[in-house]
Amino acid sequence: MTRRSIDDIKARANEFADAFESYNPRPGDHNAPLPSAMAVKLAAWRRDVAERELADAVQAAREQRLSWREVGEAIGTTGEAARQRYGTRVTS
Structure with a gap:
């Protein structure tokens, strides 16, 4: 793996920020399936919330x-x- 300097990292971050800010969704993008790992992470986050x-x-x-x-x-x-599930959290 190649070590990158702070300046290289900042430049790459700026490229990502520019791409994000100028992104124009295409028809169907909002229905695109999530990668499996991301779908699991999202479901776990929703469950936690x-x-x-x-x-x-x-x-x-x-x-x-x-x-x-x-x-x-x-x-x-x-x-x-x-x-039993919620009693330790409440004070009443």
Whole structure:
């Protein structure tokens, strides 16, 4: 592998930035399939975001005094399962 200088790296980064800024999508680009590894990474990121949103919503529900049974029903599980999963995160 060839070692690159900081100036070489900056020049290449500027080339990428220019290409990005001047990119004009072609018809069908928005439907182009993702490479498999990128699709997995994107799905994992979406799952993480959804889990954080759900945990925040559970915390808000508990702060509003919803029972664990009600929380469990809302997410499709039992109250006990919801408490075990999210109980350590909430303060109520």
